[in-house]
Every structure is written in structure tokens, then in C-alpha cells.
Amino acid sequence: MRIILVGCGVVGRSFLSLLLKNKDYFVHSYGFNPRVVAIVDRDGAILHSRGLDLSRVLKVKEERRTVSADPEYGRPNLSALEVIRDVEADVLVEVTPTNVKTGEPAMSHIKEALKNKKHVVTTNKSIALALPALLELAAYNGVQLKFSGTVGAGMPVLDLARRLSGDRIISMRGVLNGTTNYILTAMEEKRMPFDEALKEAQKLGFAEADPSMDVDGIDTAVKLVILANSVMKRSVTLEDVSISGIRGVRLEDVMEASEKGFSIKLVGSVNKELVVKVNEVPKDDPLCVKGVLNAVTFSLEVAGDITISGKGAGGLETGSSIIRDLLEIRQAGLRA
Numbered sequence: 592m593r594i595i596l597v598g599c600g601v602v603g604r605s606f607l608s609l610l611l612k613n614k615d616y617f618v619h620s621y622g623f624n625p626r627v628v629a630i631v632d633r634d635g636a637i638l639h640s641r642g643l644d645l646s647r648v649l650k651v652k653e654e655r656r657t658v659s660a661d662p663e664y665g666r667p668n669l670s671a672l673e674v675i676r677d678v679e680a681d682v683l684v685e686v687t688p689t690n691v692k693t694g695e696p697a698m699s700h701i702k703e704a705l706k707n708k709k710h711v712v713t714t715n716k717s718i719a720l721a722l723p724a725l726l727e728l729a730a731y732n733g734v735q736l737k738f739s740g741t742v743g744a745g746m747p748v749l750d751l752a753r754r755l756s757g758d759r760i761i762s763m764r765g766v767l768n769g770t771t772n773y774i775l776t777a778m779e780e781k782r783m784p785f786d787e788a789l790k791e792a793q794k795l796g797f798a799e800a801d802p803s804m805d806v807d808g809i810d811t812a813v814k815l816v817i818l819a820n821s822v823m824k825r826s827v828t829l830e831d832v833s834i835s836g837i838r839g840v841r842l843e844d845v846m847e848a849s850e851k852g853f854s855i856k857l858v859g860s861v862n863k864e865l866v867v868k869v870n871e872v873p874k875d876d877p878l879c880v881k882g883v884l885n886a887v888t889f890s891l892e893v894a895g896d897i898t899i900s901g902k903g904a905g906g907l908e909t910g911s912s913i914i915r916d917l918l919e920i921r922q923a924g925l926r927a
């Protein structure tokens with residue numbers, strides 16, 4: 592399997608280091624020995640048709656800021672679109688930053704790869720803007736679009752949902768954002784008001800300097816759209832979600848709920864409608880996870896409720912989801 596990697600940030604580098612570290616394990620367990628033939632960042636690319644030396648690439652990226660600074664194989668200013676179009680490869684791994692306003696640059700990269708009959712694995716949540724159309728484009732071109740890292744990172748939520756296919760998923764709800772869950776947990780356990788808990792989350796690296804994507808519920812909504820499309824076969828986009836975040840949650844509300852045996856959580860749910868809002872969740876409900884953990888409960892017609900929980904973010908966790916998706920593409924026999 593020949594891979595083009597577009598994006599060499601936290602997730603891209605974690606993916607490369609997992610390929611390096613577990614090379615023998617992947618060969619031994621799955622006969623999986625992929626060749627990364629191109630890597631692109633903002634400033635250019637590095638190419639090698641026989642497969643790049645990944646430890647060398649990681650060193651160049653760390654020391655010189657861009658992979659294109661490699662004196663032998665570096666190609667400064669070569670764009671991702673040119674690489675996707677012109678480099679012979681089987682799969683594009685797309686891990687550029689999420690942009691839920693325009694979807695770019697990921698949307699153009701993914702479309703270009705699918706049109707060129709390259710499979711795509713992405714952790715980029717921008718796909719929520721046009722998931723039904725992208726899946727159709729992939730099917731039309733006979734290739735696969737895989738995105739298990741977009742929801743739950745290392746926690747295989749989408750994969751679990753697929754395994755439930757013998758039953759009918761009636762509804763689902765989830766705590767899908769670690770940042771807001773950290774803040775709400777700190778409010779309850781440390782009796783901190785919202786602003787103080789947000790500052791603590793920022794100091795610990797759990798929240799961005801501009802936390803609006805998380806605290807205003809947009810990140811949760813994006814993940815809900817991906818779940819609704821891929822698990823419940825709803826053809827929906829971000830515009831179909833009613834969204835409210837956690838900025839208005841008062842410490843008094845959190846403490847009052849806690850005394851009654853509930854925790855306040857930001858919950859995304861897919862029922863008749865798609866809704867993101869704060870809910871009081873009973874403390875003994877499996878959805879009531881603490882800190883940066885995520886959890887999703889699927890309600891099935893026959894089997895009842897099934898919940899999966901775990902770490903919903905992190906470079907290595909998300910990198911492992913990419914490998915999971917690549918293995919599935921390979922098991923399906925490169926061409927879909």
C-alpha cells in the first residue's frame with residue numbers, strides 16, 4: 592500500500608511514529624508493510640517513490656519546521672493538490688486542520704483524491720459539511736472514504752456501530768467533547784465557576800486559546816453529524832443540528848444537580864432531531880464519564896443500550912485510528 596500523507600502536525604507525526612515503532616508488529620500480525628511515498632505540510636513536500644525513511648522525515652520536520660527542507664527528497668512549495676494528482680499512490684491520509692466554515696483545505700484534497708481513484712483516510716471533521724456527497728463521490732469512483740478518527744479518536748465508535756448491524760439503532764447520545772467534559776467535571780468536583788475551570792483546561796492544554804469550537808458545542812455537533820450519517824444513514828449536515836454550548840452553565844446549577852445525584856454534561860443526541868445541549872445525566876449512567884473521557888450510548892431495538900467509552904482525543908490515539916482504517920481498506924482488497 593502506497594500512502595500520501597497531507598498534514599504533518601500532531602496527528603500526522605503520531606501516525607508516522609506508530610508506523611515506525613510497530614513496523615515489525617504490523618508485518619507479523621497483518622502482513623501490512625505500507626510505503627509512505629509523499630508527505631506534505633504548509634511549505635511543501637517530501638517525495639520518494641520507493642518509500643520515505645520515516646525517522647529521517649520526523650527529524651527534518653523537527654529541526655527544520657518543514658519536511659520540504661530535506662536536501663535530497665524535499666520539494667519546497669509543491670502543493671498538496673499537485674501531489675495528490677501527480678504522485679502514484681493508493682491512499683491519501685488527510686490530517687490538515689479542521690475548518691467547519693469552508694471545509695478547506697481538506698475538502699479540496701479529499702475530492703481530488705477520490706476523483707483520482709485514491710482511497711481516503713481522514714481524521715478531519717470538516718467532512719461533516721458534505722459527508723453524503725463525499726461518500727457518493729467515493730462510491731462512484733470505486734474507492735473508500737474512512738474517517739473513524741473523527742469521532743472518539745482511538746475509541747472505535749463508528750466501527751462498533753457497524754458491528755451492531757444485526758439489530759436496529761433507534762437513537763444515540765454521547766458525551767463527544769473532552770474539553771467541555773473536563774470543564775464540567777472540574778466545576779462539579781472542584782466547585783469552580785465556568786471561567787476558572789476553562790482557564791485551568793487551557794493551562795493543561797485541554798482547551799484552545801479560542802475555545803469556542805468546544806464550549807459553544809460546535810465540535811460536538813460536527814461529530815454528531817458524522818455519526819448520524821454513517822451510523823443512522825441520515826443525510827444531514829451541520830445546519831440540521833440545534834446547538835447550544837456550556838457558557839451559560841452556572842456553578843449553582845452544577846452543584847444543585849450533583850446533590851440530586853446527577854452530573855451536568857454536554858450531550859449530543861440523534862433521535863427524531865439532532866440536538867446538542869446540556870443535560871442532567873444520572874451519576875450511575877455509563878454516559879456519565881469524567882474529565883476528558885468521551886462516551887456514546889447506542890439504543891438498540893432488541894439489545895437495549897450499549898455504551899462505549901474512552902479517550903476521545905490525543906495524537907497517538909488518533910494516529911492509531913488511521914492505521915485501523917488503512918488495515919480495513921487493505922482487508923477489503925485495495926480497490927473497494
Ligand SMILES: NC(=O)c1ccc[n+]([C@@H]2O[C@H](COP(=O)([O-])OP(=O)(O)OC[C@H]3O[C@@H](n4cnc5c(N)ncnc54)[C@H](OP(=O)(O)O)[C@@H]3O)[C@@H](O)[C@H]2O)c1
Nearest residue numbers: 598599600601602632633686687688689696714715904905
Ligand atoms: N489532535 C487530536 O487529538 C485530534 C483528534 C481527532 C481529530 N483531529 C483532527 O485531525 C486533524 C489534524 O489535527 P492535528 O492536531 O494534527 O493538527 P495540527 O497539529 O494543526 O497539524 C495540521 C497539519 O496540517 C498542515 N497543513 C495545514 N494546511 C495545509 C495545506 N494547505 N497543505 C498541506 N498541509 C497543510 C500543517 O502544516 P505545518 O506543519 O507546516 O503547519 C500541519 O502539519 C484536524 O482536522 C483535527 O481536527 C485531531
